[in-house]
Amino acid sequence: MNKETEIKLRVSRETLAALREHPLLKKRNKTGWARHELLNQYFDTPARDLAAAKVALRVRRDGEHFIQTLKTRGQSVAGLSERNEWDWPLTKAKLDIKKLSSECWPASLAELDKKQLVPIFTTDFVREKADIAWGRGKAKVVIEAALDLGKVVAGEGEEEICELELELREGDPAALLELAAELAADLALMPCDISKAERGYRLFDAASYSLSMPAPTVSAESSLDDSVASLAWHLLGSSQRLAEQYRFNGHWRLLVEWLEQLVGLRALLGSLGQAAPRASSHALRELLDALLLEWRPRLQAGQLDEQARKSAPAQFAAELDATRWGLFSLSASRWLLTRSWTLERNNRGNRQGAAPLGNWLPTLITEEGAALQLRRYLQQPEDLAEQLPRIERLLVWLHLAREVLEVPEVDRLYGELNKLAELASQVIEPEVLEARKAQLLAVGSLKAWRQLVK
Numbered sequence: 001m002n003k004e005t006e007i008k009l010r011v012s013r014e015t016l017a018a019l020r021e022h023p024l025l026k027k028r029n030k031t032g033w034a035r036h037e038l039l040n041q042y043f044d045t046p047a048r049d050l051a052a053a054k055v056a057l058r059v060r061r062d063g064e065h066f067i068q069t070l071k072t073r074g075q076s077v078a079g080l081s082e083r084n085e086w087d088w089p090l091t092k093a094k095l096d097i098k099k100l101s102s103e104c105w106p107a108s109l110a111e112l113d114k115k116q117l118v119p120i121f122t123t124d125f126v127r128e129k130a131d132i133a134w135g136r137g138k139a140k141v142v143i144e145a146a147l148d149l150g151k152v153v154a155g156e157g158e159e160e161i162c163e164l165e166l167e168l169r170e171g172d173p174a175a176l177l178e179l180a181a182e183l184a185a186d187l188a189l190m191p192c193d194i195s196k197a198e199r200g201y202r203l204f205d206a207a208s209y210s211l212s213m214p215a216p217t218v219s220a221e222s223s224l225d226d227s228v229a230s231l232a233w234h235l236l237g238s239s240q241r242l243a244e245q246y247r248f249n250g251h252w253r254l255l256v257e258w259l260e261q262l263v264g265l266r267a268l269l270g271s272l273g274q275a276a277p278r279a280s281s282h283a284l285r286e287l288l289d290a291l292l293l294e295w296r297p298r299l300q301a302g303q304l305d306e307q308a309r310k311s312a313p314a315q316f317a318a319e320l321d322a323t324r325w326g327l328f329s330l331s332a333s334r335w336l337l338t339r340s341w342t343l344e345r346n347n348r349g350n351r352q353g354a355a356p357l358g359n360w361l362p363t364l365i366t367e368e369g370a371a372l373q374l375r376r377y378l379q380q381p382e383d384l385a386e387q388l389p390r391i392e393r394l395l396v397w398l399h400l401a402r403e404v405l406e407v408p409e410v411d412r413l414y415g416e417l418n419k420l421a422e423l424a425s426q427v428i429e430p431e432v433l434e435a436r437k438a439q440l441l442a443v444g445s446l447k448a449w450r451q452l453v454k
Contacts, residue, residue, distance in 0.1 A: 010244075036127045040061075041058060041060075068096060140170060374443065381440070384440075412446060
């Protein structure tokens with residue numbers, strides 16, 4: 001068994017061509033580009049039991065060689081994925097179910113009759129690959145760069161494959177993100193954790209691509225640093241999956257949810273005080289703020305204007321054809337993987353980062369809630385928009401970590417604050433001002449609010 005650590009990056013045909021001659025790869029290319037035509041047949045049951053178990057099974061033809069491969073459930077976060085992989089050489093392009101023994105076959109499929117496995121879709125593409133030496137100092141790192149061009153075919157549906165795949169052969173996984181981020185500085189690269197197999201299944205059923213990610217796990221005993229990492233990975237990974245699916249089908253609600261993840265991530269970064277010194281996230285916040293500055297007004301317009309909604313897919317395609325989204329996504333992944341916010345903070349920041357979330361979070365909500373000044377904005381509801389960043393900082397923690405707070409009505413508090421945020425972002429009209437006043441009173445009357453904001 002091998003453990004596969006890789007990152008997939010969706011690119012255009014123009015970018016794929018540019019990558020072959022990119023100075024960063026050309027200088028460190030130790031093998032030259034080797035060309036392979038890879039023909040892949042994937043198998044599953046008619047009920048798609050393997051897909052449900054997050055298992056991929058294929059037979060690949062590479063020249064005169066045939067390889068059977070099984071990939072089982074691993075973890076994929078913000079484009080960087082790890083999966084267990086088994087390979088067996090074959091003498092012909094025919095699935096050998098005898099090789100699928102209990103040593104590799106998932107226990108969840110133990111009762112499955114493997115004779116039900118049938119061909120279900122193909123992914124055929126040309127791969128140009130090279131070994132890239134990416135070591136820094138004495139640390140040896142070898143990364144296989146693969147340029148893939150071809151298509152997925154499932155029944156009568158098909159989708160182009162055009163991607164850069166970086167797979168770690170030796171060294172620190174952070175090197176994958178470092179190389180990808182440097183390439184993304186001048187090339188449009190879209191981190192994308194949808195595998196070629198997932199694309200095949202999506203052609204059968206567009207809803208089969210799961211947008212939901214496992215809920216982040218935090219507890220009162222979790223340190224603030226661990227909680228930040230868990231919540232931020234979740235928000236970033238969710239934004240990337242939503243971006244991929246919106247690119248695929250253009251459903252407006254997906255774009256709304258994409259922006260919500262970015263708003264939450266920005267609010268999280270802004271809530272950490274000395275635990276994450278501003279200098280440590282300055283470049284990241286600049287990229288994120290630029291995205292929000294452009295996309296917030298577009299989505300606000302689209303809530304009322306059908307033409308704005310119709311224009312959004314083309315605008316989003318232009319976003320993906322530029323460098324900003326890929327550079328932000330990869331920079332954020334690298335920032336999280338290396339925990340960059342912890343590297344140069346002072347002793348007070350270290351103490352905050354190590355603090356149990358159950359101690360830190362109530363203090364944050366007390367301070368932010370008091371600074372919200374509900375009574376003042378009852379008198380000046382027209383100015384409530386200036387408090388939107390503060391409300392969003394409260395919301396991101398109440399959304400993802402409210403189980404840590406041992407107070408009544410905390411779910412209701414999140415819901416009422418969310419309504420307040422929506423009103424704060426709306427264009428000022430007489431009925432909006434009255435609704436803001438009513439909502440400020442609703443928030444202030446909650447037991448959870450009165451207990452947290454003493």
